[in-house]
Amino acid sequence: MEIGSIVLVLSVVYYGAEGSHIVGGRDAVPHSRPYVASLQQRGRHGCGGLLVKEDFVLTAAHCQVTVPFTVVLGGDLLAAKEPTKQTFTTVRSIPHPNYDGHANDIMLLRLNAKANLTAAVQLIPLQRGRLRAGGNCITAGWGDIGDNNTLANRLQEVNVTILSQRRCRKTWGAVPITRSMVCGTGVDNFQGFCSGDSGGPLVCDGAAAGVVSFSGRRCGDPRTPDVYTRISSFTDWIVNVINNEPLAV
Known part of the structure; x- marks a missing residue:
């Protein structure tokens, strides 16, 4: 679903396939999340x-x-x-x-x-403090594993680097990035969440810091950083x- 120039990562359901990974991610250690x-x-x-x-x-x-x-x-x-x-x-x-x-x-x-x-x-405890730009977090889910309408069968996870509000707003341009949102990107290009990961956690220092909200037209594209709802708000x-x-x- 598009809203202006953004594409929400909605709860679209696709058939799964084993052996692949969340966009740019990896298999989570079983039951580690x-x-x-x-x-x-x-x-x-x-x-x-x-x-x-x-x-x-x-x-x-x-x-x-x-x-x-x-x-x-x-x-x-x-x-x-x-x-x-x-x-x-x-x-x-x-x-x-x-x-x-x-x-x-x-x-x-x-x-x-x-x-x-x-x-x-x-x-999982709720994160209450401020998130530092450049901080390292993780998101996990069973969403689209290749930006090609294929869900994962095994839980996937991917590392996330937190962006400053200023940088995120500049990158997203006309799309409003509010104080109750937090943005992140993968360590490399085209790493991040995708369709089916909506509502999943952004975990920082063992606590829930965000909820998967929306991303751009291509999953993990650094030109449209992933956006999470900031739980501390x-x-x-x-x-x-x-x-x-x-x-x-």
């Missing part, structure tokens, strides 16, 4: 997410769909029946009230039950929802 969730419909991966409480997953607001997601935790191979996997359905989707199709692209999903925390399923909202959202009836 125990907080990553696969949001699925009809058994097919659509978006990523991250487990922030036993019964809450954080993702991107643009991933919102009209029917409940199936949420798979503890997975590495999407197609395999791994004993580590735990499967849930979503009972509520709670997008940020100020999401406008571009800014404030963040959403909480309430699960129908609490996850059992194991070695393969863990919460929404900590109060996240904590308030998690602490006050009523139980499902």
Whole structure:
């Protein structure tokens, strides 16, 4: 979906293929990212997410769909029946009230039950401090592995270098880059997230610093750096929802 000159990395579903990599990335060590969730419909991966409480997953607001997601935790191979996997359905989707199709692209999903925390399923803390330009982070997901409409089967990850707001705004030009966004690029050209990685985590120093939001026409293109929703801008909202959202009836 295009908005002006940007192309959002939406929850487009494609068939997977083993042995390939997220754009410019690598296979994650199995279950080394125990907080990553696969949001699925009809058994097919659509978006990523991250487990922030036993019964809450954080993702991107643009991933919102009209029917409940199936949420798979503890997975590495999407197609395999791994004993580590735990499967849930979503009972509520709670997008940020100020999401406008571009800014404030963040959403909480309430699960129908609490996850059992194991070695393969863990919460991730929220990053609260400032991100330093030039800092090294990681993003992970099961999205498009070659910018050619092919999803990964095994969880992929890629290194991310944080950009300054000034540089990101200059590079994106007329596309608004707000203070509640953070930008990053791969170490090399054409490394980064792609379709199907939406809602997945940007992890810096072991904490969740961002949620995959949008990129340019070509995945990993340094001329249009990857843009994440900055989690620290929404900590109060996240904590308030998690602490006050009523139980499902």
